[in-house]
Amino acid sequence: MADARFFDKAGPFSLKDLARIADAEIGGTGDATVSFTDVMALSLAGRSDVSFIDNRRYIADFTASRAGAILVAPDLVERAPRSAMLLVTKNPYRGYALIAQAFYPVRPPVGGIAKTATVAPTSKLGEGVAIGPGAVIGEHCVVGAGTSIGANTVIGDGVRIGDDCRIASNCTLTHCDLANRVMLHPGVRIGQDGFGFAPGAQHTKVPQLGRVLVHDDVEIGANTAIDRGAAPDTVIGAGTKIDNLVHIAHNVTIGKGCFITGQVGISGSTSVGDYVMMGGQAGLIGHLTIGDGARISAQAGVTHDIPPGVTVTGTPALESREHWRNLAFLSRLRKSKEGR
Numbered sequence: 001m002a003d004a005r006f007f008d009k010a011g012p013f014s015l016k017d018l019a020r021i022a023d024a025e026i027g028g029t030g031d032a033t034v035s036f037t038d039v040m041a042l043s044l045a046g047r048s049d050v051s052f053i054d055n056r057r058y059i060a061d062f063t064a065s066r067a068g069a070i071l072v073a074p075d076l077v078e079r080a081p082r083s084a085m086l087l088v089t090k091n092p093y094r095g096y097a098l099i100a101q102a103f104y105p106v107r108p109p110v111g112g113i114a115k116t117a118t119v120a121p122t123s124k125l126g127e128g129v130a131i132g133p134g135a136v137i138g139e140h141c142v143v144g145a146g147t148s149i150g151a152n153t154v155i156g157d158g159v160r161i162g163d164d165c166r167i168a169s170n171c172t173l174t175h176c177d178l179a180n181r182v183m184l185h186p187g188v189r190i191g192q193d194g195f196g197f198a199p200g201a202q203h204t205k206v207p208q209l210g211r212v213l214v215h216d217d218v219e220i221g222a223n224t225a226i227d228r229g230a231a232p233d234t235v236i237g238a239g240t241k242i243d244n245l246v247h248i249a250h251n252v253t254i255g256k257g258c259f260i261t262g263q264v265g266i267s268g269s270t271s272v273g274d275y276v277m278m279g280g281q282a283g284l285i286g287h288l289t290i291g292d293g294a295r296i297s298a299q300a301g302v303t304h305d306i307p308p309g310v311t312v313t314g315t316p317a318l319e320s321r322e323h324w325r326n327l328a329f330l331s332r333l334r335k336s337k338e339g340r
Helices: 015-022 056-064 074-079 092-103 320-338
Strands: 025-027 049-052 069-072 085-088 176-178 212-214 234-236 311-313
Touching: 015 025, 015 069, 015 085, 015 092, 049 092, 056 074, 069 074, 069 092, 074 085, 311 320
Parallel strands: 049 069, 069 085, 176 212, 212 234
Antiparallel strands: 025 085
């Protein structure tokens, strides 16, 4: 069970309710009226808990689980423990996410401005806005209805934030527009100068005159930095999810629905298509085009454009099958020389 100090729990929910929430079907002889009180890992779950299996590495935990209900894909139904009721879905992980959201809904913000917050008189706040202690809202800002701004966050002059956003503590926002339902975790930095210099005996700073535009339903992890554009804008597309400790440089454009995981670095003026996935610590040089649906493996070093739908691995990044064939060839070559 999640710690009640930090999370508010709802429920119980009947099996019928859970099937509706997860868009799943009740399998076998499951009793639609039986209620469940929590979500739990397969190995820890009891009769009143709901669990799921999405990774075959956990088959042993699955077959031995004492969970009362388990979300499961159709091809694993026959291997389920007989004691468990089943919620059958093609996407058990998504079903689990929806059920976990139902059990542990996000606490709505309590509107109001803390006494120690500072809000410029020229700024406009929507209905129900919550501003935490020590936060600063600059001149001519707009903050949409239902948005919350955490303690010690600083919103620079002219920034616009849409409705129902969640801005955590110790963030800084400048030269940017955020759309609706954007979530920023602690320490996010948006809109600071891009790294622009004309090199010489004394490097000359290039003014960074663009903005950062963050579209609807974007989530940005803790201590991630997104630089404003030099002239065109830096853009983060709708529904994109960015992990902690990511750096996105000036003029980068990222499409909708992308996954960008921890410690990724994207150099300036690179264009990333829709639904691209990047593994941890991947690095991209500047001025590239990454096609829709491309996948960049963890620690890949990308130095060239990637066509749509292609998966790349290694440094320099190559199409994954080519990368692994090359490694296999080098291994065989080494072994053949050692055998002489």
